Amino acid sequence: MGYRLQNNDFNELLKELSKEYKLYAPKRFEKRGRFSDTDSVRYGEIQRVEEIDYTVKSHFSPKEIVYPITQTLFYFTEEEYRESQVHDKKILVFLRPCDINGMRRLDTIFLENGPYKDVYFERLREKVKFVMMECKESFENCFCVSMGSNFTDHYSMAVRFEEGSVLCDVKDKDLQSQFVDNKKESNFTPEYVQENNIKVEVPDAEKITPALFEHDLWKDYAKRCIGCGRCNMVCMTCSCFTTQDIAYEDNPKAGERRRVWAGCHVDKFTDMAGGHSFRKDYGSRMRFKTMHKIYDYNKRFGEHMCVGCGRCDDICPEYISFSTCIKKVNQILKEGNHEE
Known part of the structure; x- marks a missing residue:
């Protein structure tokens, strides 16, 4: 109506x-x-x-309404814990x-x-x-x-x-x-954008092979990206987080566990016990994000994770364009030179 x-x-x-x-x-x-x-x-x-x-x-993006930047999961003392409300x-x-x-x-x-x-x-x-x-x-x-x-x-x-x-x-x-009491009825059907100035062709998943991961394309991003993680933070579909236990100053034996946004571009995101860490160079982080948005998620759930809002392009201080990255990957696969 x-x-x-x-x-x-x-x-x-x-x-x-x-x-x-x-x-x-x-x-x-x-x-x-x-x-x-x-x-x-x-x-x-x-x-x-x-x-x-x-x-x-x-x-x-509006994701922080349902997935807060910092969210208390539960409160704890020496003897018990209580979930947040x-x-x-x-x-x-x-x-x-x-x-x-x-x-x-x-x-x-x-x-x-x-x-x-x-x-x-x-x-x-x-x-x-x-x-x-x-x-x-x-x-x-x-x-x-x-x-x-x-x-x-x-x-x-x-x-x-x-x-x-x-x-x-x-x-x-x-x-x-x-x-109910409003008599000003109107024939309204919402319209939708039909064309963007930027157009991308998402690569055929069947053409993506491990050889693509070693392409020089990612070395270029290793030189440009500074690992600030802004693209992760403004993205509507990025969902990674870390957890933190916060002890209260007045009683160090009580506190709360929080989950806090994290992202694949940010330093220490892949740190593991024993001092191990993966994807230390920024180019491999760009590769990981790109493949997750247009390949991994689609392979499992049947649609692309990226929704094309362009906020990552808007926010990047180094003017790195994710849509351009998709275009480059598609062109490399079409030319077949990722096997070289």
């Missing part, structure tokens, strides 16, 4: 929803950007439609089609990747409903069309922001009840 709400009416809707839901959307944080006097657009709680910055691609409210997230598809990748990793579910992810994820923000035009560095993540119908409500009003396509029955 479609509706058109003036911004004031939509704010009243948000006010009512906030009684039951935590509302998250991309919002602008002034003077918090990468460079001096620049802003950061990332996900945060909102109360009014005016807080939602839908005009730009958010610099950070989560808030009682449900969660409503405003996000784009590529990020909804990215959430599905996270679902696969945390909930379907083996015999056991990640309960810490699940208890937040089961609270979430999606409000899809219509995305008709491509942003810089996006290649979602090539990755097949430009479309989704997996949402509770879709919205189109117009000047002074919001068009809504409501599918969820619980949300539909909030529109």
